[in-house]
Structures are given as C-alpha cells and as structure tokens.
Amino acid sequence: MRKLDKLVLGAFVGPFILTFLVVVFILLMQHMLKYFDDIIGKDLGGDVIGQLLFYFAIFMTPVAMPLAVLLSSLIAFGNLGEHFELTAIKASGISLLRTLQPIFFFVLLLTGVAFYANNYLVPRAALEAYSLLYDIKQKKPALELREGAFYNGIPDISIKVNKKFQDDPDALKEIIVYDHRKNDGNKEVTVADSGRMSTILNERYLKFELFNGYNYTEGATNEREMTGPKAVQNESLTRSKFARSEIVFDLSSYDLKRTDKKWFEGNRIMRNLGELDQDIDSIQGEVLQQNTYHYSYKPTHFEFFRKRDTVYLPQEIYNHKLAHDSAEYKRTKGGAIDDNYRPDVSMTPYGPQPANPYALRKPVVFSLDNSDSVAMAAVDQLYEREPRLEEIQGATNMARQIKSYLENTNASIEMYGKELAVFEIQWHKILASSLACVAMFLIGAPLGAIIKRGGLGVPFLVSILFFIVYYLLSMQGEKLAKQGTISAIVGVWAADFILFIIGLFFLRQARIDARLFESDFYSVTFDKVKRAFKARKTKMSPEVRA
Numbered sequence: 436m437r438k439l440d441k442l443v444l445g446a447f448v449g450p451f452i453l454t455f456l457v458v459v460f461i462l463l464m465q466h467m468l469k470y471f472d473d474i475i476g477k478d479l480g481g482d483v484i485g486q487l488l489f490y491f492a493i494f495m496t497p498v499a500m501p502l503a504v505l506l507s508s509l510i511a512f513g514n515l516g517e518h519f520e521l522t523a524i525k526a527s528g529i530s531l532l533r534t535l536q537p538i539f540f541f542v543l544l545l546t547g548v549a550f551y552a553n554n555y556l557v558p559r560a561a562l563e564a565y566s567l568l569y570d571i572k573q574k575k576p577a578l579e580l581r582e583g584a585f586y587n588g589i590p591d592i593s594i595k596v597n598k599k600f601q602d603d604p605d606a607l608k609e610i611i612v613y614d615h616r617k618n619d620g621n622k623e624v625t626v627a628d629s630g631r632m633s634t635i636l637n638e639r640y641l642k643f644e645l646f647n648g649y650n651y652t653e654g655a656t657n658e659r660e661m662t663g664p665k666a667v668q669n670e671s672l673t674r675s676k677f678a679r680s681e682i683v684f685d686l687s688s689y690d691l692k693r694t695d696k697k698w699f700e701g702n703r704i705m706r707n708l709g710e711l712d713q714d715i716d717s718i719q720g721e722v723l724q725q726n727t728y729h730y731s732y733k734p735t736h737f738e739f740f741r742k743r744d745t746v747y748l749p750q751e752i753y754n755h756k757l758a759h760d761s762a763e764y765k766r767t768k769g770g771a772i773d774d775n776y777r778p779d780v781s782m783t784p785y786g787p788q789p790a791n792p793y794a795l796r797k798p799v800v801f802s803l804d805n806s807d808s809v810a811m812a813a814v815d816q817l818y819e820r821e822p823r824l825e826e827i828q829g830a831t832n833m834a835r836q837i838k839s840y841l842e843n844t845n846a847s848i849e850m851y852g853k854e855l856a857v858f859e860i861q862w863h864k865i866l867a868s869s870l871a872c873v874a875m876f877l878i879g880a881p882l883g884a885i886i887k888r889g890g891l892g893v894p895f896l897v898s899i900l901f902f903i904v905y906y907l908l909s910m911q912g913e914k915l916a917k918q919g920t921i922s923a924i925v926g927v928w929a930a931d932f933i934l935f936i937i938g939l940f941f942l943r944q945a946r947i948d949a950r951l952f953e954s955d956f957y958s959v960t961f962d963k964v965k966r967a968f969k970a971r972k973t974k975m976s977p978e979v980r981a
Contacts, residue, residue: 490564508879509894516887877938
C-alpha cells in the first residue's frame, strides 16, 4: 500500500507545484496590468519592481491555490485513468476512496498552509504591496524632455528644447530655461544655442552644460527697493553672454518617498482574523451607540407628544448602556451582564416591554380637578385660540430639526451596517478560501477519474470552467451580502457549499464508474426514460382512464 500512496502522491505533487507557479504568474500578470500606467515611465529600480511583484504574488495565493489543486487533481487522476492504472488498482480490490486518501490528506495539509497564508502572510503582503504601489503612484515620472514643449517637472523650473538628437540623447539644441525659484515671474531666463544634459552624484542632480548663450535678469534698482513699490522708477535689465555655462538642478523630488504604513493598516484586506474581530466589535459598538443616542433624544424631540408613553430600550441597547454607565456598573458590582437575563415585562401602549431601569421616560400622569372652573376655562381657552405665526414657524423649525437629526442618524447606522458587512465578509473569506482547496479536490479527483484524460488540454478547460463558476458564485454572494440581501455567512460560504455538493456528486459517479462524458451514457439514459414512459402508458388501460 505504501507503493500505491507514493504512486498517487507522485502523480499529484509534481503537477501541483507546476500549476501553482503558472497560475500565480498568470494571476499576477493580470493583476499588474491594472497598474501598468502607474508604473511605467517612473524610472523605478529593479529592487522596487521585484518587491512589488513578490508581495502581489503572495497576495494572489488565496485564489491560486484552489485553482492549482483543481487542475493538478484533474491532471493526476486523468493520467492514472488514461494509462489504465486506476483500472489496475480497482482490479486488485482497492476502492477509489482508498486511492484518494493520500492526496486527500495532502490537500488537508495544503488547506492548513492556505489558512496560515490567508491569515498572516496575505494581510502583511497586501499592506506592503499597496503602500508601495501608492508611493509609486505619487512618484514623478522620469525626466523626459520633448522637442518644442516646456517641461515643468522640476519644481520652479521650466525648460524648453527645440531639438534632440537620436544618435546622442544627451545633446540638445536651442535651449530656454526659466528660473521661477524667486517667485517673481519670468525675470530670470537663460537662452543657449546648444548644450548637453546629464545626471551626477548617483542621479541626485541634473546638470546642464550650455554653450553660446545669454543670461537675462530683470529686476528693480536699489533706489526702487528702498523707496517701495509706489515710487515710479525704471526697472533694470541685465544681459550677460557666455561661451560655456553649467546649471545644476536638484532631483530629490523624483525620489521614491515611502509613506508610513499605519495609514493603510485599517483596510480590511490587511487585517487577520484577530484584528477583524476587534474591528467588527468596534463597529457593532458604534451602531449600538448610535441607537442609544437615538433613543435618548426622544424626550427632547417629542416633549409634548404622547406624554404618558414609556419607551423602553431594546435588550441589546440596554446591555450596551449598562456596560458604559459607571453608576450602574458600580450598582451591579462589576457590571456583569447576563445575555440570557430577561427582566420583568410591563405593559405599555406599545405592548409588553422589559421593565429595565433605562426607560427613557416614565409615565407621567396629569390630573386636573373638575371643580376648578378657572383652570378649566383657561385650558379651554388655550385649545380654542388660533396659533400665532411665530408659534407655527417655531414648530415647523423644530420638526425640520428632528427630521434632519433622524435622517442623519439613520444614515450613520446604515453606513456602519455596510462597513460591518464588509468586515464580516473578509473574516469569512479567510476561512472559506482555505477550505475551497478541499472542495476543488472533491471535484477534480473524481472528475479526472471519470474523464480519463491527462495532459493540459481537457483538464485545463474543465478547471477553468469550474473556477469561473466558483468565482461568479463568490462575487455574487459577496455583492448580495454587502447589499444586506443575505447574511455574510451565506454570501461567502455559498460557493464552497455548492462546490462540495457538486464534488460529492462526481465522487459518487466515479465510484460506480459512470461515463458522464460519453455519448453512450446519455443515449442509454434517454432510452431508459423512454421505455419507462412507454411501460407506464401501456399499464394504463381504458377502464383505468375512465
């Protein structure tokens, strides 16, 4: 049996390593194409490009590993079936399930590795990759002078070159340089007939070597500077001719500046399960806090409406308020909250409500003695009087304020709800993408045994088909979960559950040597159905129909 295990593992491990590297490369190239315009022309070093590719390659592993397991399983068992090795194994009395065991345990090990990568390596790689990509996007493009156009990439400097030479890229013709470093307009201009451009000191500085030109400097006289801008004085113009001149510009603004990674750590794809638990708990606390404010403002907003009503806090808001109320915390000797505790129920105009001490308003009973005719007359007069304009305007403004507050509160709760769904989806994705390896194996191995075709042809097409199904189910489930149509658990785990069902179906068909991909199988099935209908029709006599 050990020889059998070695044979099966050997048929799987080699294709898995190869397909995993190929899938990572394909996904990496497809992902990098989105940022090609942001990277090209930035004069980035090989080390920066290598880091970016390395981090994004790790970031692709959650998608690449299930696809590699599916493709390698198809190839391995397709080769075994094509060379009649599976037939020989079954003929010797070894079942298909026993043949799948060594690869199954190996896939379980891969699932553990995938979980470790998804939970620890991928968030760290995403942080490094996207922070580096952000800095690359902020970096200025490489210095490139175009003929007949001003180049303003160097701060406070404008350069125009009318002609460049293909044989000698450093040689320039008809150069104009405007120096704006004094923030005084175009008052310092250098014009040269020709020149050469080069970088010095490890490309930190740009040096222009100019020939046969003039320096023009326009500025105020000393007398004007002393008397002030209101005095009417003539400005001076200085022109100096040179046969050769050198100008050096600082290129530090072209360096790649790294941003502190703490500004990116809050993104969900850069968090592991423990950090996501903390984020989810914080968002849930914010939602409860918003609801607490919502309930606590009821006496202020509805001061006269239903004065006798008592509105009680829901249990989860009551627990949240109890946990954050220091006085009640001391009163309960530690503030321990029992989630299973259900306080006594009292009747209110809204039906049974828990009688907790955080009722927003206790019933207020107003009574008026009927014998007090003066008071009764005053009340009648108050209700019969027409409201004044300022009273109507005040009531309208109060209603608008209440409406605005309620809309803002509901918008905040809705925003926190969407954010909570996003973090819950990411939490479940870390687990679901790991277990997807097992689901893909349950599809790939039995399907390879049924197809009995090795190589990269048919297995590649079949694996792409199921991967597209998995990808579409995952994307649609996440979309519905973000919209709140379904829960995050259903949206994320639906794809894995459906693939598990499909895998178990293929496993059953492989155990009975079903020929799902042969035309004879469907012809025989169709004939059986046809004969069944005929037999049923024959049994139905005219008397039975009557």
